[in-house]
Amino acid sequence: MATTRDRILDAFEALLVGQGSRAATLDAVADEAGVSKGGLLYHFPSRDDLVVGMLDRLREMGVKDAEKMRAAPQGAVSYYVETSKHTGSAFDRTMIAAARIAQESDARASRALDDLRDAWFGVLAEQLDDEALARTIQLICDALYFNAIMGLAEEASLPAVRTVLARLGALDTRA
Protein backbone atom coordinates (compact mmCIF):
# COMPACT_ATOMS: atom_id res chain seq x y z
CA MET A 1 0.00 0.00 0.00
CA ALA A 2 1.33 3.41 -0.99
CA THR A 3 2.04 5.85 1.79
CA THR A 4 -0.24 8.86 2.18
CA ARG A 5 2.68 11.03 1.15
CA ASP A 6 3.00 9.15 -2.14
CA ARG A 7 -0.72 9.19 -2.78
CA ILE A 8 -0.69 12.96 -2.36
CA LEU A 9 2.16 13.35 -4.83
CA ASP A 10 0.35 11.02 -7.23
CA ALA A 11 -2.72 13.22 -7.00
CA PHE A 12 -0.70 16.39 -7.52
CA GLU A 13 0.92 14.93 -10.63
CA ALA A 14 -2.37 13.62 -12.00
CA LEU A 15 -3.91 17.08 -11.75
CA LEU A 16 -0.86 18.81 -13.25
CA VAL A 17 -0.84 16.39 -16.18
CA GLY A 18 -4.58 16.28 -16.71
CA GLN A 19 -5.61 19.87 -16.16
CA GLY A 20 -2.52 22.00 -15.61
CA SER A 21 -1.05 23.88 -12.70
CA ARG A 22 -3.97 26.24 -12.38
CA ALA A 23 -6.25 23.35 -11.53
CA ALA A 24 -3.77 21.68 -9.16
CA THR A 25 -4.93 23.57 -6.08
CA LEU A 26 -4.51 22.26 -2.54
CA ASP A 27 -8.23 21.56 -2.39
CA ALA A 28 -8.21 19.61 -5.63
CA VAL A 29 -5.11 17.65 -4.68
CA ALA A 30 -6.48 16.75 -1.24
CA ASP A 31 -9.74 15.68 -2.82
CA GLU A 32 -8.04 13.56 -5.48
CA ALA A 33 -5.81 11.94 -2.86
CA GLY A 34 -8.72 11.26 -0.55
CA VAL A 35 -7.43 13.28 2.39
CA SER A 36 -8.50 16.56 3.93
CA LYS A 37 -6.63 19.74 3.15
CA GLY A 38 -5.30 19.75 6.69
CA GLY A 39 -4.05 16.21 6.23
CA LEU A 40 -2.29 17.21 3.04
CA LEU A 41 -0.63 20.20 4.70
CA TYR A 42 0.72 17.98 7.44
CA HIS A 43 2.84 16.14 4.85
CA PHE A 44 3.54 19.16 2.64
CA PRO A 45 3.40 22.43 4.60
CA SER A 46 3.03 24.53 1.46
CA ARG A 47 2.18 24.12 -2.20
CA ASP A 48 5.84 24.64 -3.03
CA ASP A 49 6.75 21.63 -0.92
CA LEU A 50 4.59 19.54 -3.23
CA VAL A 51 6.75 20.71 -6.13
CA VAL A 52 9.97 19.87 -4.30
CA GLY A 53 8.68 16.44 -3.31
CA MET A 54 7.68 15.70 -6.89
CA LEU A 55 11.06 16.71 -8.30
CA ASP A 56 12.80 14.48 -5.75
CA ARG A 57 10.82 11.51 -6.99
CA LEU A 58 11.65 12.45 -10.59
CA ARG A 59 15.38 12.36 -9.91
CA GLU A 60 15.17 8.94 -8.29
CA MET A 61 13.23 7.51 -11.23
CA GLY A 62 15.58 9.16 -13.72
CA VAL A 63 18.67 7.45 -12.39
CA LYS A 64 16.99 4.06 -12.67
CA ASP A 65 15.74 4.73 -16.21
CA ALA A 66 19.17 5.70 -17.55
CA GLU A 67 20.58 2.45 -16.18
CA LYS A 68 17.80 0.46 -17.82
CA MET A 69 18.41 2.25 -21.14
CA ARG A 70 22.14 1.54 -21.03
CA ALA A 71 21.52 -2.15 -20.44
CA ALA A 72 18.59 -2.55 -22.87
CA PRO A 73 19.01 -5.71 -25.02
CA GLN A 74 17.57 -4.01 -28.13
CA GLY A 75 20.07 -1.16 -27.81
CA ALA A 76 19.70 2.27 -26.24
CA VAL A 77 18.28 3.98 -29.35
CA SER A 78 15.39 1.56 -29.77
CA TYR A 79 14.71 1.58 -26.05
CA TYR A 80 14.68 5.36 -26.03
CA VAL A 81 12.49 5.80 -29.11
CA GLU A 82 9.97 3.20 -28.01
CA THR A 83 9.66 4.48 -24.45
CA SER A 84 9.28 8.06 -25.67
CA LYS A 85 5.83 7.41 -27.05
CA HIS A 86 4.30 8.26 -23.68
CA THR A 87 3.14 4.96 -22.30
CA GLY A 88 1.43 6.44 -19.30
CA SER A 89 3.92 4.96 -16.85
CA ALA A 90 4.54 6.55 -13.47
CA PHE A 91 7.81 7.92 -14.79
CA ASP A 92 6.06 9.47 -17.79
CA ARG A 93 3.55 11.14 -15.57
CA THR A 94 6.14 12.57 -13.23
CA MET A 95 8.13 13.95 -16.18
CA ILE A 96 5.13 15.65 -17.68
CA ALA A 97 4.15 17.06 -14.31
CA ALA A 98 7.65 18.47 -13.93
CA ALA A 99 7.38 19.98 -17.40
CA ARG A 100 4.23 21.79 -16.35
CA ILE A 101 6.04 23.32 -13.41
CA ALA A 102 9.12 24.16 -15.48
CA GLN A 103 6.89 26.25 -17.71
CA GLU A 104 6.14 28.55 -14.82
CA SER A 105 9.78 29.63 -14.78
CA ASP A 106 10.66 27.27 -11.99
CA ALA A 107 14.44 26.88 -12.22
CA ARG A 108 14.47 23.74 -10.08
CA ALA A 109 12.08 21.92 -12.41
CA SER A 110 13.98 23.02 -15.54
CA ARG A 111 17.20 21.86 -13.95
CA ALA A 112 15.82 18.44 -13.05
CA LEU A 113 14.55 17.88 -16.60
CA ASP A 114 17.80 19.14 -18.09
CA ASP A 115 19.78 16.71 -15.96
CA LEU A 116 17.54 13.87 -17.12
CA ARG A 117 18.14 14.75 -20.75
CA ASP A 118 21.87 14.96 -20.14
CA ALA A 119 21.88 11.46 -18.71
CA TRP A 120 20.00 10.08 -21.72
CA PHE A 121 22.20 11.91 -24.17
CA GLY A 122 25.25 10.43 -22.46
CA VAL A 123 23.98 6.91 -23.09
CA LEU A 124 23.00 7.67 -26.72
CA ALA A 125 26.35 9.28 -27.56
CA GLU A 126 28.17 6.40 -25.88
CA GLN A 127 26.40 3.75 -28.00
CA LEU A 128 26.23 5.68 -31.29
CA ASP A 129 29.60 7.40 -31.26
CA ASP A 130 28.02 10.18 -33.40
CA GLU A 131 27.13 13.34 -31.53
CA ALA A 132 25.02 15.03 -34.23
CA LEU A 133 22.95 11.89 -34.65
CA ALA A 134 22.59 11.43 -30.90
CA ARG A 135 21.31 14.99 -30.52
CA THR A 136 18.88 14.64 -33.40
CA ILE A 137 17.48 11.39 -32.02
CA GLN A 138 17.04 13.05 -28.68
CA LEU A 139 15.10 15.87 -30.32
CA ILE A 140 12.84 13.46 -32.16
CA CYS A 141 12.03 11.71 -28.91
CA ASP A 142 11.46 15.00 -27.15
CA ALA A 143 8.86 15.79 -29.74
CA LEU A 144 7.12 12.42 -29.52
CA TYR A 145 6.90 13.15 -25.83
CA PHE A 146 5.78 16.73 -26.00
CA ASN A 147 3.18 16.11 -28.63
CA ALA A 148 1.75 13.40 -26.43
CA ILE A 149 1.78 15.79 -23.52
CA MET A 150 -0.21 18.37 -25.38
CA GLY A 151 -2.77 16.01 -26.73
CA LEU A 152 -1.80 16.56 -30.36
CA ALA A 153 -2.49 13.92 -32.95
CA GLU A 154 0.59 11.75 -33.39
CA GLU A 155 -0.24 8.15 -34.33
CA ALA A 156 1.52 8.54 -37.66
CA SER A 157 4.81 9.75 -36.22
CA LEU A 158 6.38 6.73 -34.62
CA PRO A 159 6.41 4.53 -37.75
CA ALA A 160 7.85 7.47 -39.68
CA VAL A 161 10.64 7.88 -37.16
CA ARG A 162 11.48 4.17 -37.31
CA THR A 163 11.72 4.40 -41.09
CA VAL A 164 14.06 7.37 -41.10
CA LEU A 165 16.25 6.06 -38.30
CA ALA A 166 16.65 2.76 -40.14
CA ARG A 167 17.71 4.75 -43.20
CA LEU A 168 20.38 6.41 -41.05
CA GLY A 169 21.54 3.05 -39.75
CA ALA A 170 20.83 4.18 -36.22
CA LEU A 171 18.46 1.56 -34.94
CA ASP A 172 20.66 -1.40 -34.11
CA THR A 173 23.55 -0.28 -31.96
CA ARG A 174 24.42 -3.62 -30.46
CA ALA A 175 28.08 -4.54 -30.69
Place this chain on the structure above:
Amino acid sequence: MATTRDRILDAFEALLVGQGSRAATLDAVADEAGVSKGGLLYHFPSRDDLVVGMLDRLREMGVKDAEKMRAAPQGAVSYYVETSKHTGSAFDRTMIAAARIAQESDARASRALDDLRDAWFGVLAEQLDDEALARTIQLICDALYFNAIMGLAEEASLPAVRTVLARLGALDTRA
Protein backbone atom coordinates in the same frame (compact mmCIF):
# COMPACT_ATOMS: atom_id res chain seq x y z
CA MET B 1 -0.07 52.48 -32.49
CA ALA B 2 -1.55 49.17 -31.39
CA THR B 3 -5.15 49.13 -30.24
CA THR B 4 -5.88 48.63 -26.54
CA ARG B 5 -7.39 45.31 -27.43
CA ASP B 6 -4.14 44.16 -29.02
CA ARG B 7 -2.04 45.46 -26.16
CA ILE B 8 -4.16 43.45 -23.76
CA LEU B 9 -3.72 40.28 -25.80
CA ASP B 10 0.02 40.99 -26.01
CA ALA B 11 0.14 41.27 -22.23
CA PHE B 12 -1.86 38.06 -21.77
CA GLU B 13 0.50 36.19 -24.08
CA ALA B 14 3.61 37.63 -22.46
CA LEU B 15 2.46 36.43 -19.06
CA LEU B 16 1.45 33.00 -20.33
CA VAL B 17 4.82 32.55 -22.01
CA GLY B 18 6.94 34.04 -19.26
CA GLN B 19 5.27 32.72 -16.15
CA GLY B 20 2.50 30.33 -17.11
CA SER B 21 -1.27 30.37 -16.93
CA ARG B 22 -1.36 30.52 -13.14
CA ALA B 23 0.36 33.90 -13.25
CA ALA B 24 -1.75 35.26 -16.09
CA THR B 25 -4.50 36.64 -13.87
CA LEU B 26 -6.78 39.49 -14.89
CA ASP B 27 -4.95 41.78 -12.46
CA ALA B 28 -1.55 40.86 -13.86
CA VAL B 29 -2.71 41.19 -17.48
CA ALA B 30 -4.30 44.57 -16.85
CA ASP B 31 -1.17 45.77 -15.09
CA GLU B 32 1.13 44.53 -17.88
CA ALA B 33 -1.07 46.15 -20.51
CA GLY B 34 -1.24 49.42 -18.61
CA VAL B 35 -5.01 49.45 -18.17
CA SER B 36 -7.29 48.94 -15.20
CA LYS B 37 -9.04 45.65 -14.63
CA GLY B 38 -12.31 47.34 -15.51
CA GLY B 39 -10.78 48.58 -18.73
CA LEU B 40 -9.62 45.10 -19.60
CA LEU B 41 -13.04 43.61 -18.89
CA TYR B 42 -14.66 46.07 -21.26
CA HIS B 43 -12.72 44.50 -24.16
CA PHE B 44 -12.78 40.93 -22.85
CA PRO B 45 -15.77 40.31 -20.55
CA SER B 46 -14.20 37.19 -19.04
CA ARG B 47 -10.83 35.48 -18.83
CA ASP B 48 -12.07 32.90 -21.30
CA ASP B 49 -12.65 35.64 -23.84
CA LEU B 50 -8.94 36.43 -23.63
CA VAL B 51 -8.23 32.84 -24.64
CA VAL B 52 -10.63 33.01 -27.58
CA GLY B 53 -9.17 36.32 -28.74
CA MET B 54 -5.67 34.93 -28.61
CA LEU B 55 -6.57 31.81 -30.60
CA ASP B 56 -8.22 33.98 -33.26
CA ARG B 57 -4.98 35.91 -33.71
CA LEU B 58 -3.05 32.63 -33.89
CA ARG B 59 -5.15 31.35 -36.77
CA GLU B 60 -4.68 34.56 -38.75
CA MET B 61 -0.92 34.45 -38.29
CA GLY B 62 -0.81 30.74 -39.12
CA VAL B 63 -2.36 31.16 -42.53
CA LYS B 64 0.20 33.82 -43.43
CA ASP B 65 3.13 31.72 -42.18
CA ALA B 66 2.21 28.66 -44.21
CA GLU B 67 2.09 30.84 -47.33
CA LYS B 68 5.49 32.29 -46.55
CA MET B 69 6.91 28.81 -46.01
CA ARG B 70 5.56 27.53 -49.31
CA ALA B 71 7.13 30.44 -51.17
CA ALA B 72 10.46 30.53 -49.27
CA PRO B 73 13.42 30.87 -51.70
CA GLN B 74 15.62 28.54 -49.62
CA GLY B 75 12.93 25.82 -49.72
CA ALA B 76 10.28 24.94 -47.16
CA VAL B 77 12.46 22.57 -45.10
CA SER B 78 15.18 25.12 -44.45
CA TYR B 79 12.63 27.81 -43.77
CA TYR B 80 10.82 25.55 -41.34
CA VAL B 81 13.92 24.35 -39.49
CA GLU B 82 15.40 27.81 -39.16
CA THR B 83 12.21 29.48 -37.99
CA SER B 84 11.61 26.70 -35.46
CA LYS B 85 14.46 27.81 -33.27
CA HIS B 86 12.16 30.17 -31.44
CA THR B 87 13.17 33.58 -32.63
CA GLY B 88 10.92 35.44 -30.26
CA SER B 89 8.67 36.74 -33.02
CA ALA B 90 5.07 37.68 -32.33
CA PHE B 91 3.98 34.47 -34.02
CA ASP B 92 6.31 32.43 -31.78
CA ARG B 93 4.92 34.03 -28.72
CA THR B 94 1.32 33.45 -29.68
CA MET B 95 2.03 29.79 -30.46
CA ILE B 96 3.69 29.20 -27.13
CA ALA B 97 0.90 31.00 -25.34
CA ALA B 98 -1.60 28.73 -27.10
CA ALA B 99 0.46 25.72 -26.06
CA ARG B 100 0.18 26.80 -22.44
CA ILE B 101 -3.58 26.93 -22.73
CA ALA B 102 -3.74 23.63 -24.61
CA GLN B 103 -2.06 21.97 -21.66
CA GLU B 104 -5.02 22.80 -19.49
CA SER B 105 -7.16 20.44 -21.58
CA ASP B 106 -8.55 23.26 -23.68
CA ALA B 107 -9.84 21.56 -26.81
CA ARG B 108 -10.01 24.83 -28.76
CA ALA B 109 -6.32 25.54 -28.22
CA SER B 110 -5.29 21.98 -29.07
CA ARG B 111 -7.35 22.17 -32.23
CA ALA B 112 -5.81 25.46 -33.33
CA LEU B 113 -2.28 24.10 -32.85
CA ASP B 114 -3.16 20.86 -34.59
CA ASP B 115 -4.49 22.76 -37.58
CA LEU B 116 -1.30 24.79 -37.75
CA ARG B 117 0.81 21.63 -37.79
CA ASP B 118 -1.38 20.13 -40.48
CA ALA B 119 -0.81 23.15 -42.68
CA TRP B 120 2.97 22.96 -42.24
CA PHE B 121 3.01 19.23 -42.83
CA GLY B 122 1.10 19.79 -46.05
CA VAL B 123 3.80 22.09 -47.37
CA LEU B 124 6.63 19.78 -46.27
CA ALA B 125 5.06 16.69 -47.84
CA GLU B 126 4.36 18.65 -51.02
CA GLN B 127 7.99 19.72 -51.43
CA LEU B 128 9.71 16.54 -50.18
CA ASP B 129 7.40 13.92 -51.69
CA ASP B 130 8.40 11.61 -48.79
CA GLU B 131 5.87 11.30 -46.01
CA ALA B 132 8.05 9.56 -43.42
CA LEU B 133 10.75 12.16 -43.84
CA ALA B 134 8.25 15.02 -43.70
CA ARG B 135 6.82 13.71 -40.44
CA THR B 136 10.26 13.23 -38.91
CA ILE B 137 11.34 16.74 -39.85
CA GLN B 138 8.17 18.08 -38.32
CA LEU B 139 8.93 16.22 -35.11
CA ILE B 140 12.47 17.58 -34.99
CA CYS B 141 11.17 21.11 -35.36
CA ASP B 142 8.49 20.51 -32.75
CA ALA B 143 11.23 19.58 -30.36
CA LEU B 144 13.39 22.61 -31.16
CA TYR B 145 10.33 24.62 -30.40
CA PHE B 146 9.23 22.88 -27.26
CA ASN B 147 12.66 22.82 -25.74
CA ALA B 148 12.88 26.54 -26.30
CA ILE B 149 9.46 26.91 -24.70
CA MET B 150 10.56 25.11 -21.59
CA GLY B 151 13.82 26.91 -21.17
CA LEU B 152 15.91 23.81 -21.71
CA ALA B 153 19.48 24.07 -22.96
CA GLU B 154 19.52 23.63 -26.73
CA GLU B 155 22.28 25.60 -28.41
CA ALA B 156 23.92 22.40 -29.62
CA SER B 157 20.82 21.04 -31.32
CA LEU B 158 20.33 23.16 -34.40
CA PRO B 159 23.77 22.46 -35.95
CA ALA B 160 23.23 18.77 -35.24
CA VAL B 161 19.91 18.83 -37.03
CA ARG B 162 21.41 20.58 -40.06
CA THR B 163 24.11 17.90 -40.24
CA VAL B 164 21.69 14.99 -40.13
CA LEU B 165 19.21 16.55 -42.56
CA ALA B 166 22.03 17.18 -45.04
CA ARG B 167 22.96 13.51 -44.70
CA LEU B 168 19.37 12.61 -45.61
CA GLY B 169 19.50 14.95 -48.60
CA ALA B 170 16.55 16.86 -47.20
CA LEU B 171 17.82 20.39 -47.01
CA ASP B 172 17.62 21.67 -50.55
CA THR B 173 14.19 21.00 -51.97
CA ARG B 174 14.25 23.61 -54.72
CA ALA B 175 13.26 22.28 -58.12
Place this chain on the structure above:
DNA sequence: GTCTATAGATGGATAGAC
Protein backbone atom coordinates in the same frame (compact mmCIF):
# COMPACT_ATOMS: atom_id res chain seq x y z
C1' DG C 1 -1.41 11.63 11.43
C1' DT C 2 -5.75 13.32 10.15
C1' DC C 3 -9.60 16.18 10.76
C1' DT C 4 -12.74 20.79 10.98
C1' DA C 5 -12.93 25.57 11.26
C1' DT C 6 -11.37 29.75 9.99
C1' DA C 7 -8.32 33.60 8.88
C1' DG C 8 -6.33 36.52 5.32
C1' DA C 9 -5.12 37.18 0.53
C1' DT C 10 -6.19 36.93 -4.17
C1' DG C 11 -9.04 35.64 -8.00
C1' DG C 12 -12.92 36.68 -11.45
C1' DA C 13 -16.59 39.57 -12.34
C1' DT C 14 -20.35 43.50 -11.76
C1' DA C 15 -22.02 48.39 -11.09
C1' DG C 16 -21.83 52.76 -11.96
C1' DA C 17 -19.15 57.35 -12.29
C1' DC C 18 -16.70 59.99 -15.69
Place this chain on the structure above:
DNA sequence: GTCTATCCATCTATAGAC
Protein backbone atom coordinates in the same frame (compact mmCIF):
# COMPACT_ATOMS: atom_id res chain seq x y z
C1' DG D 1 -13.71 53.48 -23.59
C1' DT D 2 -11.63 53.69 -19.19
C1' DC D 3 -11.75 54.14 -14.34
C1' DT D 4 -12.81 53.06 -9.08
C1' DA D 5 -15.29 50.59 -5.82
C1' DT D 6 -17.11 46.51 -4.41
C1' DC D 7 -19.03 41.64 -4.20
C1' DC D 8 -18.40 36.90 -3.79
C1' DA D 9 -15.93 32.65 -4.62
C1' DT D 10 -11.71 30.39 -4.19
C1' DC D 11 -6.97 29.81 -2.65
C1' DT D 12 -3.13 29.23 0.62
C1' DA D 13 -2.15 28.60 5.16
C1' DT D 14 -2.88 28.44 10.38
C1' DA D 15 -5.02 26.79 14.81
C1' DG D 16 -6.48 23.53 17.47
C1' DA D 17 -9.54 19.26 18.41
C1' DC D 18 -9.28 14.26 18.16
